[in-house]
Amino acid sequence: MIETKGYAAQSVAEELTPWTFERREVGPHDVQFDILFCGVCHSDLHQIKNDWFPGIFPMVPGHEIVGRVIKVGDHVKKFKVGDLAGTGCMVDSCQECENCKKDLEQYCLEGSTQTYNGLERDGKTPTYGGYSNTIVVREEFVLHVSEKLNLAAVAPLLCAGITTYSPLRHWKVGKGHKLAVLGLGGLGHMAVKFGVAFGADVTVLSTSPKKEEDARKLGAHNFVVTTDEAQVKAAMGTFDFILDTVSAEHDFNMYLSLLRTDGTLICVGVPPKPAEIAAFSLLGGRKSIGGSGIGGIAETQEMLDFCAENDIVSDIEMIDMKDIQTAYDRMEKGDVRYRFVIDMATL
Ligand SMILES: [Zn+2]
Ligand SMILES: [Zn+2]
DSSP states (O other), X not given: OEEEEEEEBSSTTOOOEXXXXXXXXXXXXXXXXXXXXXXXXXXXXXXXXXSSSOOOSXXXXXXXXXXXXXXXXXXXXXXXXXXXXXXXXXXXXXXXXXXXXXXXXXXXXXXXXXXXXXXXXXXXXXXXXXXXXXXXXXXXXXXXXXXXXXXXXXXXXXXXXXXXXXXXXXXXXXXXXXXXXXXXXXXXXXXXHHHHHTTOEEEEEESOGGGHHHHHHTTOSEEEETTOHHHHHHHTTOEEEEEEOOOSOXXXXXXXXXXXXXXXXXXXXOOSSOXXXXXXXXXXXXXXXXXXXXXXXXXXXXXXXXXXXXTOOOOEEEEEGGGHHHHHHHHHTTOOSSEEEEEGGGO
16 A cells, blocks of 8 residues: 555544545556645535535545656556646546446446545545545546646646536537626636637626726626626626526526526536525526536546646645645635645645
């Protein structure tokens, strides 16, 4: 086994502390890479707190992982020692179901294996995430990362990036479309960058007027303060798509009223409680609500390649591993522009 250093929550809602654990030896189809940077996703905090479902503890969070390959199995073809590598929210799936065969491993009918707070395919070995010094992942779930980009700023692409790229591609958002991005956080700031890169006319919808300057710097063409009645009224019936990145409770009916006829609201945020949606909000204008979860491995590679070609990365604040709790506190207040990334050299 490979002795691994990391930071873990020993039980639910506990602060993270240093912890040593074991990862499996590199198998014939595995890639081992040393972790250089790991992004801090809001879902790390949700999972430590059991917000969504009972977690597996000790828990080593982190699913925005980049680093350099130090060992490959005998049958590995796509990677060699010294390559940059990345891993996102999943490390395995059944590889055989209808969805896996369509490159939609994130929707594996048997359930994909989450990078942490999950169980390997054996159904009993816990997975541990990227707040650690090294990781072993089967080759199919390791991504190539370009040497051209700032590596630390690439890390958040593995979750925040693909979570926003995939729905924009699926719904073919681009030239001639008016896209509204609801919420300007880790997901929202990536959605703005991709929406602009795909040629859409991008508006940021936010409760905070203070974010307008940032939104425009990120490339947004317009900004609507959603607590300002006059601005909301002027925006009614104007958008083809709303990409909803908000994880707090909000009024879907109000946002649906901002869509044009045949418009679609796409959920990628995860509010804690189910929303109330009036049928009239949908049938008056033949509107739709959809949802999307991360992206498949092939599409994640496509996204990383697109980012390398178009010089797109996340806007980040680098932190030391020991400061993770402060980062969580600030993240809960929305005080981060726009993603914390842990420098794993500080582990
Ligand atoms: Zn995430
Ligand atoms: Zn499957």
